[in-house]
Amino acid sequence: MTFRILAINPGSTSTKIALYDNxxxxxxxxxRHDVKTLSTFKKIIDQFAYRLDAVTDTLKEHGINPSxxxxxxGRGGMLxxxxxxxxxxxxxxVKDMEEAARGEHASNLGAVIAKRMADDIGIKAFxxxxxxxxxxxxxxxxxxxxxxxxxxxxxxxxxxxxxxKAAKDLGKDYQDLNLIIAHLGGGISVGxxxxxxxxxxxxxxxxxxxxxxxxxxxxxxxxxxxxxxSGRYTLEEIKRKNYGNxxxxxxxGTNDGSQIRKMIDEGDTFAAFIxxxxxxxxxxxxxxxxxxxxxxxxxxxxxxGLAYDGRITDHIIRxxxxxxxxxxxxxEDEMEALVLGALRVLQGKEQAKIYGQVLEHD
Numbered sequence: 517m518t519f520r521i522l523a524i525n526p527g528s529t530s531t532k533i534a535l536y537d538n539x540x541x542x543x544x545x546x547x548r549h550d551v552k553t554l555s556t557f558k559k560i561i562d563q564f565a566y567r568l569d570a571v572t573d574t575l576k577e578h579g580i581n582p583s584x585x586x587x588x589x590g591r592g593g594m595l596x597x598x599x600x601x602x603x604x605x606x607x608x609x610v611k612d613m614e615e616a617a618r619g620e621h622a623s624n625l626g627a628v629i630a631k632r633m634a635d636d637i638g639i640k641a642f643x644x645x646x647x648x649x650x651x652x653x654x655x656x657x658x659x660x661x662x663x664x665x666x667x668x669x670x671x672x673x674x675x676x677x678x679x680x681k682a683a684k685d686l687g688k689d690y691q692d693l694n695l696i697i698a699h700l701g702g703g704i705s706v707g708x709x710x711x712x713x714x715x716x717x718x719x720x721x722x723x724x725x726x727x728x729x730x731x732x733x734x735x736x737x738x739x740x741x742x743x744x745x746s747g748r749y750t751l752e753e754i755k756r757k758n759y760g761n762x763x764x765x766x767x768x769g770t771n772d773g774s775q776i777r778k779m780i781d782e783g784d785t786f787a788a789f790i791x792x793x794x795x796x797x798x799x800x801x802x803x804x805x806x807x808x809x810x811x812x813x814x815x816x817x818x819x820x821g822l823a824y825d826g827r828i829t830d831h832i833i834r835x836x837x838x839x840x841x842x843x844x845x846x847x848e849d850e851m852e853a854l855v856l857g858a859l860r861v862l863q864g865k866e867q868a869k870i871y872g873q874v875l876e877h878d
Contacts, residue, residue: 521536521588521858521859521862522585523536524629525591527622528622532545534851534854538859539852547571560625561628564628567629582633585639586640587641587642588634588637588641589602589630589643590605590643590854591646591673591850592626593623593627594613594616594620595612595613595871596618597649597650598648599874601868602860602866603644604641605641605642609631609871609872610631613627623646623647640868642868644853649676652666653715669720669722670699671703674850675707675714677857678819679695682697682815688814691711694711694813697816698801698819699720700822703721703730704720704726704798707805708805708808716805721759723758725801726801728763728764729822730762730763732762767786767790768790777827792831796831796835802816813839814840816840817842817845819845820848821848823847824846829844
């Protein structure tokens with residue numbers, strides 16, 4: 517049986533959509549939104565009708581009749597902590613996305629748009645492995661300050677999709693493997709996958725773990741709090757030093773991996789050194805992750821956009837190969853991951869979880 521699935525992935529200034537028949541892509545496009553128009557909306561959720569119209573108009577332009585769809589799957593947003601899986605979108609989830617208690621993010625619109633479209637057609641709406649996936653063990657949550665606990669916010673969609681691919685390539689079940697997966701993108705998350713659950717992971721959103729192209733990663737606290745109370749910076753400026761203006765862009769003026777590679781190829785030794793610093797920190801994080809698994813690591817897996825750069829992957833592999841063999845899956849395909857999550861449910865291979873019911877159970 518063929519299931520036609522529409523995937524919707526809202527970003528800060530665009531909305532990606534893709535249409536699949538089962539696991540075969542029919543078409544995909546990136547709808548660019550006018551920045552001035554977006555700026556007129558006070559909150560991200562206020563963009564709902566504007567983005568919904570853009571999606572439905574694009575489908576019409578491509579001659580796609582919404583009644584041909586079997587399901588709509590959206591990118592999950594800043595939900596309350598939940599376990600991994602494919603979730604049916606219910607009113608509890610929509611309400612949480614509208615209130616945005618855990619933070620404003622464009623991905624919050626994914627579930628809301630999917631729900632409205634699906635309801636209008638009379639089909640199911642899903643999300644798959646949002647950034648809020650939380651399977652951490654309690655021991656990983658504690659810090660040296662009782663007022664602060666670590667939380668799980670990471671590239672769950674790509675990490676889980678790549679974990680399944682790696683397991684398939686190894687001829688094993690994901691639930692039987694110990695994997696360390698490093699997502700190497702604008703942010704970098706290193707997840708400890710123990711028998712199908714991510715029991716520890718750095719918070720790539722909040723400045724934890726390795727530096728990345730645009731994030732500072734963990735920095736010494738002493739100099740940081742002196743900087744905070746120096747009177748030279750606003751709270752927003754400090755936040756930008758951590759997220760957006762930290763990492764490679766702070767040193768090199770760009771977060772573009774291809775541009776940095778060009779700088780290195782043209783003999784920029786400082787750019788090469790700073791990239792090596794990032795690789796060193798990634799490898800160090802992987803090494804720390806190996807201690808969580810007490811050295812019982814079946815594979816280390818590198819993924820994300822930076823994994824296309826052999827200079828980066830070679831450096832990391834050289835430092836961590838003593839722990840385990842390394843598998844590399846460059847890039848990420850969020851649209852495919854969303855579709856495959858919905859498809860597993862439609863084909864009866866997996867049961868969809870209901871957000872409100874999971875929260876009640878917890």
